Amino acid sequence: MSLPALFDLAGWSAAHQIVVEQALARWVSVQGVATATATATAGPPAALIESMRYAVLDGGKRLRPLLVLAAAEAVSAGHPAPTSSVADESALRAACAVELIHAYSLVHDDMPCMDNDVLRRGKPTVHVKFGEASALLAGDALQALAFELLTPDETRVPAFRQARLCRLLARAAGCAGMAGGQAIDLASVGLALNERQLREMHQLKTGALLQASVMMGAACGTLPAAAEQALARFGEALGLAFQVVDDILDVTADSATLGKTAGKDADQNKPTYVSVLGLAPAQAHAQALLAQALGALKDSGLPDTRALQGLAEMVLSRTH
Secondary structure (H helix, E strand, O other): OOOOOOHHHHHHHHHHHHHHHHHHHHHHOOHHHHHHHHOOOOOOOOHHHHHHHHHOOOOOOOOHHHEEEEHHHHOOOOOOOOOOHHHHHHHHHHHHHHHHHHHHHHHOOOOOOOOOEEEEEEOOHHHHHHHHHHHHHHHHHHHHHHHHOOOOOOOOOOOOHHHHHHHHHHHOOOOOOOHHHHHHHOOOOOOOOOHHHHHHHHHHHHHHHHHEEEEEEEEOOOHHHHHHHHHHHHHHHHHHHHHHHHHHHHHHHHHHHHEEEEEEEEHHHOOHHHHHHHHHHHHHHHHEEEEEEEEOOOOOOOOHHHHHHHHHHHHHHHOO
């Protein structure tokens, strides 16, 4: 299953990345934080905003917000990039919110009490640049801002949609999602996990937020239950495929290419798909997961899923 030649994934992604980047720059600012929910608040500390902006701007693939926007477009029959309509405002806010949660998780994961990393997106990690206390607060503030973005005045996003988006994001980020997976990861250092245990850990740590990105985009419109279930299966397979590729790149790419420390999982004796399955079987597993994802996408019956398909194929072909 390959993309039609007429679909320009690079062009689509670039255009949508600009929209997301501009929105993040606007909302993660002294003025933006004060007006994110259209309410007047005291101005936040400029130093805190600086560390938040450092954490989230000018770096990253923006895969999660792109998945939100691609799913929203698929559900709304492929309308173009976000405009001023209610549906498009919902999708843009959801896209930025999920990226803020992702950024906060990276800030905290990089800290000495977690993975103790010094390089992220090709630059010093937030705690190296600003200190541990500032990094902790920046992560906390990014997490809170994500939910502020999802709960503006009801004239901008209907209350029922706000509630659904918040529920999807909170579940994916919490103990039954990303935070729970990170806890298992930390407890698994030096242990010999089997493939099932590894899969369960990464379905929470990495997969939950990627799947939620797809489902949050879908929640910006309406679709039949069968199509929603198919998109959930797509997101689940894609989320796991992303982690398998991440494990592969950790042993096949260098730090300059990755923008983060290469080989760190092996150095810390962490179980990975490569350590559990071997390199070649892990690569084959990633391809099988891609096939599952694309099969689920086809089962959705949605008329135009080219952006979602392209992003899935990009996950498998990425080099960083």
